[in-house]
Amino acid sequence: MTTDQGIDVTTTAEDDNAELLIGPELTEAESRTAFAPDDSDASTEDEARMVRIPDADLAAPAGPALRVRPWHLARSLARLRAEIDQRWPNRDRKSDGSIGDKDHEKTASDHNPNGRSSVNAIDTDKDGISPMTLVEAAKRHPACNYVIFNRVIYTRDRGFRAHRYSGPNPHTQHIHVSILQNSAAEESTRPWGIAQASFPAFPGTLRRGSRGSAVKTLQTRLNERGFPRLGVDGEFGPATEDRVKAFQRFAKIAVDGIAGPVTWRLLWTLPR
Numbered sequence: 001m002t003t004d005q006g007i008d009v010t011t012t013a014e015d016d017n018a019e020l021l022i023g024p025e026l027t028e029a030e031s032r033t034a035f036a037p038d039d040s041d042a043s044t045e046d047e048a049r050m051v052r053i054p055d056a057d058l059a060a061p062a063g064p065a066l067r068v069r070p071w072h073l074a075r076s077l078a079r080l081r082a083e084i085d086q087r088w089p090n091r092d093r094k095s096d097g098s099i100g101d102k103d104h105e106k107t108a109s110d111h112n113p114n115g116r117s118s119v120n121a122i123d124t125d126k127d128g129i130s131p132m133t134l135v136e137a138a139k140r141h142p143a144c145n146y147v148i149f150n151r152v153i154y155t156r157d158r159g160f161r162a163h164r165y166s167g168p169n170p171h172t173q174h175i176h177v178s179i180l181q182n183s184a185a186e187e188s189t190r191p192w193g194i195a196q197a198s199f200p201a202f203p204g205t206l207r208r209g210s211r212g213s214a215v216k217t218l219q220t221r222l223n224e225r226g227f228p229r230l231g232v233d234g235e236f237g238p239a240t241e242d243r244v245k246a247f248q249r250f251a252k253i254a255v256d257g258i259a260g261p262v263t264w265r266l267l268w269t270l271p272r
C-alpha cells in the first residue's frame with residue numbers, strides 16, 4: 001500500500017524490543033561463523049512492516065494518511081544514512097526503514113517517535129553494502145545504543161560484545177541501528193566513519209626497522225592525527241612504534257606497534 005505522498009506504508013511488525021531478547025554472549029568461534037546470513041528463513045513479511053523512506057532527509061509528512069505523530073529522523077541517523085548512501089550508492093534499499101507503524105506504537109521500539117518527535121533507529125538493507133563495516137562503525141559511534149544483525153545483538157551496556165539475539169525477526173536482511181534516547185545522541189554531527197575519503201594504498205606491513213617513503217607517509221599521518229610529534233625521517237624506530245601503539249589503543253584494536261592493513265586503513269578512516 002502506498003500513500004498519496006508515495007510512501008509505502010505496508011504494515012507488519014519488526015520486533016526491536018531488544019531488552020527482552022538478548023541471549024548468551026557468543027563464543028569466539030561462534031562470532032566467527034555468525035556472519036554468514038542464512039536467507040532461507042528471512043521473513044519478507046516481517047521486513048515489509050516498516051514504513052519505507054526513499055530519502056533520509058525527507059521531511060516527515062504528518063497527517064491522517066500516515067496516522068503517526070509528526071516526526072523526524074534523528075540528525076545523527078540521517079547522517080549515518082547519508083554516509084551509507086555515499087559509500088554504496090547502488091545498494092538495495094528494499095529492507096530500509098525508519099519509522100514504525102501504528103502497531104509498532106504499542107511496543108517500545110526506537111522506530112517510534114519519542115517525546116522530542118525523534119525517531120532513533122534505522123534499518124539498512126544488507127544487500128549491496130558490507131554489513132559488518134556498518135556494524136563495526138556503529139559500535140564505535142558515541143551515539144549508538146545497540147545494533148542487531150543476523151541473529152546477533154551488540155549493546156552499549158554490554159560493551160558491544162556479540163550476544164545471541166532471539167527476537168522473532170532474525171535481522172538477516174537488514175542491520176538495525178538504535179541510538180541512545182537523549183538529545184545529545186540525536187543531534188550528534190560526528191561522522192560515523194563510513195563515507196570517508198580514500199586512503200593511500202597499503203604499502204605492506206611496516207614495523208620496527210622498516211624504512212622508506214611509506215614510513216614517512218605513516219609518520220606524517222600519525223602527526224596529523226595529533227599524537228606527540230614525530231620527525232618525518234622514514235625510519236621506523238621506537239618513537240614511531242610508540243605512536244602506532246597509541247593509535248591502536250585509541251582504535252581499540254590489537255596493540256602490537258606494527259602497522260598492518262587494518263591499522264593503515266583506520267589511520268585514515270577512523271573518526272577522531
Ligand SMILES: [Zn+2]
Binds near residue numbers: 014111121
Ligand atoms: Zn529495526
